Each structure stands twice: as C-alpha cells, then as structure tokens.
Amino acid sequence: KQEVTQIPAALSVPEGENLVLNCSFTDSAIYNLQWFRQDPGKGLTSLLLIQSSQREQTSGRLNASLDKSSGRSTLYIAASQPGDSATYLCAVNSGGGADGLTFGKGTHLIIQP
Amino acid sequence: SAVISQKPSRDICQRGTSLTIQCQVDSQVTMMFWYRQQPGQSLTLIATANQGSEATYESGFVIDKFPISRPNLTFSTLTVSNMSPEDSSIYLCSVLQDANTGELFFGEGSRLTVL
16 A cells, blocks of 8 residues: 655745755555645645656746655755745555545645745 | 636534535546545545446445535535534545546635534
C-alpha cells in the first residue's frame, strides 16, 4: 500500500525566502505525482503535475522535482510572498491514470510579511 | 482545466439527518471521485462515481452510508446518510478530465458540520 509523507508538517518563514517542501513515497511504481495548494476551508488547486517519466516541472516561481528511484519529490518556491501562505499537499497516483490519489498530510506554510 | 461547482459550500446539519452534495462540471470528464477530509487530516478517497452504474467504494466506505449517483458525464451527487458528529468534514468532488495525463482537479469542497 502506497504511503506518502510530507516534511516539514509546518513551516514559517519571512517573506522573500526561497524554500523547499519535501514529499516521500514508499512505492516507486507510480504513474504521476501532483502538488496541490489548499487554502483554509477551501478545495484543492492543482499546482504541478509530474509524470513518472519526467524529472521536473516548472510554473512561475514553483519548481517540482521527482526522483522515482528514491521515492522523493520536492516543491521549490522562489521568492516567497505572503500570498503563498497555504497548505501544500503532495499526492501520488499509483494507478493507470484513472485511480484515485494517495495524499500526504501536507505542509502548512506561513509566509511572514 | 475543468470548472467544478459544488453545492452546498457549507451546511450545519442535525444528527440523524441526510444531506446530498452536488457536483457539476462545465465539460464532460472521464472520471469523477468523492473525497473526505476530516478536521486536521489529509484527503481520503470515498468512492469513484461511475456513470450509469454503481459507484466503486474504497475500504471502510459503504453504499448505505454514502450513496452516490452519476447520471451523466458532467454531474454527480454524494449523500451522507444518517449523519453523526463524526461525519463533520469537508467533502470534495474531483474529476479526471484527461486519462492520458492523469491530472485531477478538485471542486471548492462542501464543509459539513453535524451537531
């Protein structure tokens, strides 16, 4: 059974810093990995999707990497802003694209103005 | 990406009652899923909503408690039956628009509080 772990559980940093969120998974036979953002009491916003054959994806100030063999992914946020404050969730799809995801518990991020 | 609308966005319910949550997508999608997020927890898959047939439930979830309908490719409902305070959660509809990418999109969620 796939298990997904996110470290740290919470992070508070001053505005402007670059930061890295970590995600690890136990079964390297994955189809893809997605990073989501969740604001308090809200749904999930898809940030980046990395296919199993890819090593990284970039969108604006966000960069996600994938190392399948070691069961790890990182989300890099450059020049953090207060608006980046949210919970960031990593989710691994171990199926063939039509299965549900296994989610980590998330990293609660606070960017101090 | 698909635009997903959920209703209600939030509700306060009495113990023993049932509530139906609706999920409407602005385009036809391959798959639809329902997730639960209990307070302080991550997301747990309840079931896959199958168009025109019974939903496929994950371990620990049963049809009598969480009946699901999906009459067409853009709409699904989840009912939370005979609610208890333990059912207080955010319920999220999710869709798979393109089976080739496997990327999932989520609605805004329905926050239920059961008294």
